[in-house]
Amino acid sequence: MSDKGPGVRILMYLFGKPYLPYRQMFLLSQLKFLLLISAFLLPVAFYFPWWYELDPMIGRSFNMLGSINAFVEKGDLEKMATFTLEEATPTFSDEPDDVDPEASMAFNMLLLEGRLLSREEVDKAIEGQETSLEEGNGVDYEKLAHWFEYWSSSLEARPGLRQLFSRYKKMIITAKKNVSKYDYELDDIYLMLDSGPKASGFFSHYIVFLVDGAPWWDSTHPGLPFRVSGRKNEERWRNGYLAEGHYSAPRFDPDTPWYNPRPLYATDEYGTWFTLSVTQKLDKTLAVISVDLSADKVEATITQAKMAAFGFLFILFLISYIISLLRSKEITRPISALVEGAEQVMAGNYDHVVPHVGKGEFITLVETFNKTSGWVREKVHLKETVSKLLSEELAELAARDGLTLGGEEVNCTVMFTDFASFSTISKNLSPREIVNTLNTYFAINVELIKKHGGFTDKFIGDGIMAMFGAPIKTHDHALRATRCAIEMQRAMREINDKRRKEGLTVFEMRIGLNSGSAVVGSIGSNIKMEYTSIGEVTNLAQRMESICKIGHVMMTETTHDQLGDARLDNVWIDQTPNYESVKGYATQISTFGVYVSEWKITANPTSKNRDDFYIIERVNRGPRSGK
Structure with a gap:
């Protein structure tokens, strides 16, 4: 096998030295063809929204702006501009970012309503509407009244000016209504003043509003500043209408690459917009009539065009891929058979056999694969079988090292545990309490x-x-079982102490141990199997549990002898065997008691209170006699 990676092989192919498998070479040829199509298709798709969506929108908007511009008289603009520059602008130029929204509301209320609305009328009018107020703030009626008085007195000092502003306000509102029949979203139309970028002071950074077409609660007012310097899109818009003169329309954003052009948007907290402008030169300033159009529909068209282009290319690629599969079938048939075999094994079908296809090394590879699949099948079958008997950890160990699942005789230790007088106590418990306990x-x-x-x-x-x-x-199974039994009884003490403090029911346990040769193996059916032990060792272990002292451990002499010299700390062990009569045995059985504490626990069958069913007494067992 070559040590060259796929990247090196592709480069070799591209430079005229084929080193790819047939299917990859065929696919790469198709990709070359797709790249040629993409070089033509993608630019068309990216420029499509301009002539399909944006150009008609610009055309209709300029028609509307032309109508407004024809309606606007230069003398009227001069009067409104003079008022704005001499009266309004100085009022708002000191703190342009802190202008009260009530100032705009009051001015437009004067133009549209002709009077100061009551507090109730104001609240009713703006309920559920977008306003120039900050979110969560209501109208400051005292400020509204102050600004209404300010605008009223300022305009009354110039006879006819209020009517002039009102006429243009209503004209712009009418123009907005007329454009609603077109299938695009118009945000607003503005009349603004610009002294040009060479102006000094305030006007070097700002242009100001004259009047707009918004309702009184979301409008601007004469002299309201709009910052253009230091804001990239606004500066481009301003430079556009200053450079082009009469008309200015959106252009390509110079920050976007040529192969993915995007219109020049103006983005603010209200969304993304196109701004179109028409200008009239006044005596000292430039009047700018602007319209903001929502960019959402153009953005949607751009997205759709890209999706269509990439979708078309994907379909072409899919067709090319299918053709390559058909053309390369004969060459790739052995590999496909092996891939199918691997997928079958991954899906759990370990009985699948890969047919002998191809020649030479492919035959050897197929035979090796089938042998490996058979080996995996045996291991998985072993693990599945023992998983019915053991924990996942033991099942994996058995699958790795092997395990005899049939019956065999094993030297082991069997443990039985039981709760003393469980039936008597549980009569007073609910099923849920029994299960939880x-x-x-x-x-x-x-x-x-x-x-x-x-x-x-x-x-x-x-x-x-x-x-x-x-x-x-394990060779030390008796010691393991004994230490486990001791720790279990000590754990019972801790559990019961805690449960008594919590007012919960407690049980006391007996543990019996017996060691010897037992018959162990998997017993059951294909539906349910259990790995268990049967025979004399198992039966006697259960008998040890039944004669055990409550709270302690009872073992046979066989288990005791298998402990050897191992030490069991902090326990008392009978130094000589006890001889117990055990059910099912004609002769007495020699036993050893292992006492894990100084507590003597007995059951009180006459007790009707589960809390004092067990009688616990301290006894003097003498020195600890652990082995």
Whole structure:
């Protein structure tokens, strides 16, 4: 196999040295063809919105601006400009960013309503409307009244000027209504004043409004500043109408690449807009009539055109890919068969056999693949089988190292646990309480069994059966089981102390242990199997539990002997065997008790209160006699 990577191979192919597999070479040829189509198609798609959507919009807007410009008389503009420059602008130029919105509301209320509306009329009019107020703020009626008085007195000092502003305001509103029949969104029309970029002071950075077509609660007023310097899009718009003179329309944004042109937008907190302008030169300033158009529809058209272009290219690529599959079928058939085989194995079909296709090394590769698939099948089958018996961790260990699933005789230790007088106490508990209580104890005990290398065989009512030394063989299974039993009883003390403080029901446990050769294996059917032990060792372990002292551990002499010299700290162990009569056995069984505390626990069957069912007394067991 070559050590050249795919990138090197593609470069070699592009420079005339084919080194790609047939299918890749064929696909690369198709990609070359698609690149040629893309070089023509994509620019067309990117420029399409200009002549399909934006140019007609600009044309209709300039027709409207032309009509407004024809209606506007230069003398009227001079009068409004003089008022704005001499009276209004000085009032608002000191703090242009802190102008009260009530100033604009009052001016336009004077033009449209002719009077100061009452507080109730104002609130009703602006309810649910977009206003020039900051979000969450209401109208300051005192400021509104102040500004209404200011505008009234200022305009009354110039006879006819109020009527002039009102006439142009209503004319612009009418123009906005007339344009609504067109399928595009017009935000507003403005009359503005610009002294040019060479002006000094305030006008070097700002242009100002004269009048607009918005309702009184969302309007501007004469002298309201609009900053253009230091704002990229606004400066481009201003430079556009200053350079072009009479008319100015959106152009390409110079910051966008040639292959992905975008219109020059003006963006603010209200959205994205195109601005078109027509100008009239006045005595000292330039009157600018502007219209803001929403860019949403053009943006949508740009997006649709791009999606259509890329969609078309994708379809062409898909067709090319299908053709390459058909043309390269004979050459790639062995690889396809192996890929299919790998997919079948990944999907869990381990019985799939890859047919012998191709020649030479392909035959060897197919045979190796089939052998590997068979090996994986055996391992997975083993893991699935033992997963019915063991935890996931033990199942993986068994699948790796092997495990005898059939019956076998194993030297192991069997543990049985049981709660003393469980049936008597549980009569006074609800089903939910019984289940929750058992789950609390079982969760701790099962975790401890796992910690000491044991296998939780099954739950038998309120008891647990566990094995140590099977199915994973360990030589010290008796010691593991004994240490586990001791820790389980100590854990019971901690659990019960906590539950008593919480006023919950407690149970006390007995544990029995027995060691020896037991028959272990998977017992059950194809639907449900259990790995368990049967025979004398198992039966006697259960008998040890039944004769065990409550709260302690009882083991047979066999288990005791297998402990050898191992130490068990902080416990008392009988130094000599006890001989117990056990059900099912003709002779007495020698046993050893393991006492984990100085507490003697007995059941009080006459108690009707679950809280004092167990009688716990301290006894003197003498010196600890752990092995």
